[in-house]
Amino acid sequence: MAETTKPRPVTMDKLVSLCKRRGFIFQSSEIYGGLGGAWDYGPLGVELKRNIKDAWWRAIVQERDDMVGLDAAILMNPRTWEASGHVQHFTDPMIDCRACKRRFRADDVEGETCPSCGAKGQLTEARMFNLMFKTFVGPVEEEAAVVYLRPETAQGIFVNFQNVLTTSRKKLPFGIAQVGKAFRNEITPGNFTFRSREF
DSSP states (O other): OOOOOOOOOOOHHHHHHHHHHSSSEEEEOOOOOOOOOEEEEEEEHHHHHHHHHHHIIIIIITSSSSSOOOOOOOOEEEHHHHTEEEEHHHEEEEBBBBTTTTTTEEGGTTTOOOTTTTOOSOOOOOEEEOOOOOOSSSSSSSGEEEEESSOOOOHHHHEEEEEHHHHHOOSOEEEOOOOOOOOOSSOOOOOOOOOOSBO
16 A cells, blocks of 8 residues: 655745746845835736736626726825825834834734743833825925825725716716725735735
């Protein structure tokens, strides 16, 4: 009777390594140490991504009579994000470890022990951290020039609803679809592309 070998479990590290070797995805800025939560899609990855987007767009927008498309800007007037509550409420509590200098979401830490190095009593008090990327429009970095990279694509649909309704001459109910980038300043990006800063 022949011996059967148990299949080896596929770990996330093995999956990431395979994706890199095959040209699907690379750590962003890898030759300079990388940037956590940011990924570059290689020759096969960019084709796969484009094919998925095209198939989704065809099925959701082009093959339906009750859907239209939109491509809203990544930068929007900051009043958009104030009105939606993102400026005030799109936050996570954050804790730092004084010993290992790592940063954690407060809900990932139990008690007084650092989940990374095990140090006790070295955790800071939780403080709020806004998940939106802040930048400036124009030549001067001042409060009047503050804008945010959009943390979601839906808000562009909401602020353009009346424009789309008027120009498309659609009757309610109908939907608006958008494919595009969104950005979140994650405290602890990780788990490959499942928790990214740019997606």
